Amino acid sequence: MFSTKLKQLRLARGLTLDGLAEKMGGIVTKQALSKYEKGLTSPTPAVLTKLADALSVKSAELFRESRYNVELVAYRKRATLLKRDQEEIESLVRESLDERLRLQSLVQEDGRLNLPVRKFKVERLEDAETAAMELRKKWNLGEAPVADVIALLEDRLIHVFEVEGVSEKFDGISALAYDQEGGIKGAAVVSRKLVAGERQRLNIVHELGHVVLDIAEDVDEEKAAFRFAGAFLAPAAVMYREVGKSRTSIQLRELLLLKKLFGMSIQALLFRLRDLKIINDSAYKWSCIQVNRMNMRLREPGELPREEPQWLKRNVLRAVSEGVLPRDEAERLIGEPLEEEHRQFLDRRAFMRLPVEERRKILEEQAKALQEHYEELAEREEPGGGDFLD
Structure with a gap:
């Protein structure tokens, strides 16, 4: 339904009614846009085109359910x-x-x-x-x-x-x-x-x-x-193996290593340690006090x-x-332009549409470039070598 789709697209683009009207160059008011979204009136073809442009879609998209x-x-x-x-x-x-x-x-x-x-x-x-x-x-x-x-x-x-x-x-x-x-x-x-x-x-x-x-x-x-x-x-079996089944204290540096291992915040790790009864409620509360004291609630180290x-x-x-x-x-x-390097690396259909002579020339150039690459690699090799790790 046009009215529902219009409102959804507007909100998805983070636009208010005023913002959409401004983006359309002021050709309609926010009151008119509100009526479109409520299904009370419909836009003219010219307004519809402007709406689609402002929302970065084709006009038909506004009617697609x-x-x-x-x-x-x-x-x-x-x-x-x-x-x-x-x-x-x-x-x-x-x-x-x-x-x-x-x-x-x-x-x-x-x-x-x-x-x-x-x-x-x-x-x-x-x-x-x-x-x-x-x-x-x-x-x-x-x-x-x-x-x-x-x-x-x-x-x-x-x-x-x-x-x-x-x-x-x-x-x-x-x-x-x-x-x-x-x-x-x-x-x-x-x-x-x-x-x-x-x-x-x-x-x-x-x-x-x-x-x-x-x-x-x-x-x-x-x-x-x-x-x-x-x-x-952080599966329980791995936590027990890495931390132990019962701890009375734990250092910040150890928590930072666990953070890197499990990909979890220090605060989430402390909660996890309490859930698994590796630390008791008293130790957990004390740890939370330390987190606050070190100003780590909003931003942690590491x-x-x-x-x-x-x-x-x-x-x-x-x-x-x-x-x-x-x-x-x-x-x-994707929210970005497709630059030259984003073009098809391999487009067999486009290649086959080229004249035979042009195709042959491209293949010869590729073969020559590949040969030069291998020759360059061969020149870099040194005799002897020895072990990789000595």
Whole structure:
């Protein structure tokens, strides 16, 4: 429906009615835009074109209904998150997931989703611990720490993306997309951008927990998701092996090494140590006092690098190379221009359309360049060599 799609796109672009009117050059007022979104009036063809340009879409996109119903599974936010911020985040998530599912279809990656939605029952917090290990087993992860959480999820076609320019009161959200028959077609876990790598990882796995856990009504949902995330990133068996089963004290330098090993913040690690009863409540409280005293609540030492999603850009470039996605649409999706170096490295069809003589010339030049490369390598080799490590 045009009115719904218009509002969703506007909010997803982070625009107010005033902002959209200004971006359109003032050809319509915010009151007129409000009427469009409420379905009270319709824009003229000229206004429709300006609307599409301002929202960076084609006019037809404003009338395209999604093939999917997007459900927002969980919403981690503080009580003071403004309604406008909430609407913007929800619209952005719905629009982004819908776009990714369309891209999935273009590159024929449908059907590879590997996600047990609400399959693990949690009737007490300890069940979240078991659920984390069951999911690791299902995904054949063993007990080793996860090196790259985003790559792990994207490999299972679980979309990971981050939102920026939103309130710091927002932490994360999960979403599921269903087709018209009620089948699950896609999933996304979303967190706020520009947080340290250790916090980013915990946020993402926390949101994953909201998707896979079936939490009883009398269990605190946030605590269950947090317990799941801690267990998934730092399995109990590995923690006991690395730290021991009972500790009366632990040094900051040891915590920094554990932070690097598990990819978790010092504060999350302390919470995990308490969950596993490696430290008692008294030791945990004392550690939290030290965290406050050292001003580490908001920013810890040894911040880890952030992980970067790769699925979208990789598949946008794939779709462009295969000729199933227009260049301008590709640039909008990845938010950057496709420079010369992004052109197809290998385009067999374009090569075969060239005249025979031109093809022969290109092949000869490539063969000559390859021969020169090998000759240069041979000249660099030194006789003797000896052991690599001596």
